[in-house]
Amino acid sequence: MGVILIKNNKGGVGKSWISLQLAGCQAYKNKKVLILTSDSQNNILNFAGIKVDTSKNGLEDMLEGKAYSLVKLRPNLFFLHLQGYKLKKDYEEKLKEAIKEWKEDFDYIVIDGSPVLGLDNIFMELAEHIIIPTFLDKVTTNSVVQMLRTVDLNKIRVVIPNRVGRTKIEKNCYSFLDERLKKLGKLLTMPISQSATITKLIDTGSLIWDSKISKLNFIKEIFEDVWREIENE
Template sequence: MKIIKKINYTYKKEKILNQVTLNLKKEEVDKLGITQTDNKLVFSFKNNIIKVWKGEILTDERKETNEKLIELIRNYSIKFNKAGKYMSYKLVIPIPVIVALNYPKEVELSFTKEQEMIVEVKKEGIKLKKAKVITMKINKGGTGKSFLTVQLGAGLASVGKKVLILTSDSQNNILDYTYSDLKRPEFDGGLKEFVKGREGEILKLRDNLFYIPLESPNFTKNFIRDFPIFLEKEKEKYDYILIDSTPTEKLDKVFVKCSDEIIIPCLATKVSVQGAINVVNEIQEIEKETNKKIKINSIVVNMFENIKEHKDYLEKLTNILENKDILFPVPIKKLSLIETLLGKGKTIWESEAKILQETQETMIEIIKNI
């Protein structure tokens, strides 16, 4: 028989998660065969199932992948608390375990063996579909990462998908591409506040399209450590999360590890084409390191001009990608109309000009490949 239990979350004043507990009854503690003086248990977490049994192990073990806990086994004990003549019994659940379980509200408790308790997330409480995380990445500036992020986000939002844009660019160029100069919004707190567990600001760019701005370019070790935890929570709220990544080595690698897909924008120049090839090789190394498949959605040539240098490097990149499973759509041409739209804070989807049709079709092809 399975017993439904509510998970108790307690927070510090700054809204940072402090402790997670599961209240037990005396008869449940008795089934574990423990008392306040004989309180030696083993706590195990594997395959999203918690098991607790009477006993003791010699060494703790912990296993993570992509900076997320997947296995844990350690010595443990139940908390016995007495208030007057009443005794309470609490199982404290490690926060990394709760993060791995996606912060459930309720669990199912059962006893299948003598002195062993099993805790599972209620099946109906599991969210089957989470946001797909897509990062724009290249280790060079000026290739149009922010431009592509906005256009893809606006395109997905226009067909009813709920999209969140994140950035590691403290200049917040995303706002320049979505607001005119006079209407560019101010903000007090952004991504760093959210990662700390506090409340920042979420700006609505368009219907279904949201953006969390960045306050400053300095990233602490705590930010880099806690960003994946924040991202997991946000994945419950959106269909897609797009990351406009700037070349900040440690943070950029965290973004990639958290991503389902990568889009590589580049220019038809020697340095930029080599940069795109380097990203492909880097993704392959990260896949080996994390044992996680990260799809390279596409390599997108941006600001293409009909000049010999651009045509030569476009041909070179075409030959390199010939036998690779990477989308290589028609380049996005350098158009004065695009610059005009960006200056007004408008997207390519907010114009009916025929000259933009090819650019829109390139974006649609990328979206279809997501």
């Protein structure tokens, strides 16, 4: 059992997509997985090809003791959306209690983290494992370095370079992170390259685990590597 937070203070690095693929890896192994989010865009739904009215029956209603619904994305894979309106002041303890109860029902809880509404602070506290997606540019690399300085290193497991091309800057950023993470005993995965195949999956609302395309095997193995790091702790 574990609570896994996908976290980077810089937006747009693919947190939601990576959260979904990471969770899907275990769901397709018949593990029961719940995805939570602090991102009011609820991009998880779009990436999974699911349409839901996110104005009701979500996390906020749950915290207020109202009816809520877990959205079934795939067999064994569930999602609780964020409704996007202001949370009441006493939500913190209720959220902690809810996650405690969910841990009894689910093998894993994967959290798509985004620094909004104060939720991320709670998710940081409750997370047992932190995964950091990144671009291989100077700004995002510096964001990762800052996280390594400010986040509990005992929780950080893996850094995943995402949407990577073949530029010299990207190669230099990868080498820089690789050297730093090795000193800390943390894994830097092989990069997830920009891919027309992934773009097509996103457009059709498909997970990589839905597909048998051989080109995706390398990317699937990256997520398997992440889970090995999590489970070896």
